[in-house]
Amino acid sequence: MSRRLFFVFLLITLTLTLAACSDDATLPPAGGGTVAEGDLDPVGPGFEIELEFAAGPDSLHRGPFLLKGTRPVWAARWQALVVDFTVTNIGEVDQLEPVSLEFLRLIPDTTELLVEFDVDSKYLFEFENDDLWWTPGEESLPKQLIFTAEAGQSVGFNAQIGLGGLMDSWISGYVWLDANRDGVMQPHELGMEDVPVVVDDGGPDEIFRQVATDHTGWFVFRNLPANTYEVRVLTMSDVYESTTPSSMHVMLTWPMGGGDGFSDADFGFAPAEPR
Numbered sequence: 412m413s414r415r416l417f418f419v420f421l422l423i424t425l426t427l428t429l430a431a432c433s434d435d436a437t438l439p440p441a442g443g444g445t446v447a448e449g450d451l452d453p454v455g456p457g458f459e460i461e462l463e464f465a466a467g468p469d470s471l472h473r474g475p476f477l478l479k480g481t482r483p484v485w486a487a488r489w490q491a492l493v494v495d496f497t498v499t500n501i502g503e504v505d506q507l508e509p510v511s512l513e514f515l516r517l518i519p520d521t522t523e524l525l526v527e528f529d530v531d532s533k534y535l536f537e538f539e540n541d542d543l544w545w546t547p548g549e550e551s552l553p554k555q556l557i558f559t560a561e562a563g564q565s566v567g568f569n570a571q572i573g574l575g576g577l578m579d580s581w582i583s584g585y586v587w588l589d590a591n592r593d594g595v596m597q598p599h600e601l602g603m604e605d606v607p608v609v610v611d612d613g614g615p616d617e618i619f620r621q622v623a624t625d626h627t628g629w630f631v632f633r634n635l636p637a638n639t640y641e642v643r644v645l646t647m648s649d650v651y652e653s654t655t656p657s658s659m660h661v662m663l664t665w666p667m668g669g670g671d672g673f674s675d676a677d678f679g680f681a682p683a684e685p686r
């Protein structure tokens with residue numbers, strides 16, 4: 412290498428080092444990687460951080476993924492910063508939900524999170540199209556989180572996006588109008604919308620959740636811990652009667668390195684026959 416070339420190279424290295432040290436946390440840190448380093452600045456515009464990878468149970472998932480935060484608002488009554496987080500899959504690959512956010516470090520370390528975790532030490536994102544898949548371009552619904560802070564104070568954070576994992580166990584199915592009353596959902600038979608369905612572990616953990624079917628009659632319970640559950644339609648108008656068993660028991664286990672799902676929790680109904 413000539414002396415002159417070496418000098419130019421040295422200069423570029425020095426410039427890069429200076430750029431890396433600049434303390435503008437509202438700009439995405441160079442390089443991406445797996446850990447988002449950001450700053451909740453009550454007078455800043457918010458942040459957008461691009462991450463090359465998300466953490467999975469056994470391996471990393473290649474993105475890129477975008478973590479966004481609205482401008483934090485300081486709430487006097489909580490003495491805390493309120494921030495809406497969203498994540499977007501800006502890669503080209505379908506990813507399996509759930510999508511989680513975990514804070515690895517908060518600065519100063521006296522900062523506390525005032526929103527309860529969804530699973531372990533993680534927050535889960537929800538999606539308008541909640542079909543188990545996080546597809547390219549799909550942005551989550553905003554997840555509001557609250558961080559203790561003094562008035563005017565910023566909070567720094569290191570966080571990572573998680574994908575899939577052991578809590579990724581689900582039960583899904585259809586509630587449908589069983590026109591020919593044979594207990595089987597034929598392709599021409601229609602789903603029933605907005606029917607309340609519950610999942611109940613009937614046990615000491617007291618898991619009892621309720622969802623409603625979508626316009627196709629489909630429903631899903633996600634992120635269920637390994638357990639045995641009873642699934643049943645909660646209420647149904649008197650004008651219908653069941654053409655299938657009205658509840659079923661489903662056992663979810665956690666196989667190594669992945670989730671476990673049951674997709675056949677189907678419940679048929681037909682107009683009640685006069686008695």
Ligand SMILES: [Ca+2]
Nearest residue numbers: 540542544545
């Ligand atoms: Ca989706």
Ligand SMILES: [Ca+2]
Nearest residue numbers: 589593595597
């Ligand atoms: Ca049928």
